[in-house]
Amino acid sequence: MKIKPLADRVLIKIEEAETKTASGLFIPQTAQEKTQQGIVITIGDDTEAITVKEGDKVMYDKYAGTPVKIAGVEHLIVQMQDIIAIIE
DSSP: OOOOOOTTEEEEEEOOOOSBOTTSOBOOGGGOOOOOEEEEEEEOSOTTTOOOOTTOEEEEOTTOSEEEEETTEEEEEEEGGGEEEEEO
């Protein structure tokens, strides 16, 4: 399945949350916080409003977007205004 976002929307592949702390303790999945980082997979056709490009690592609002599962992998479709930073 191929998804192409419309207008100022961006398709982001959600990064998995850390399963281990810096000291080596494992965090159970029920206690993990939802990550707010991901990789831009594709962008919509409103190139004037969209300031990120494919491959950028971004941070987005905690409750933003619409979750989508593509080939068993979690993705999110968010509006450009919900992306708050590019991580370099």
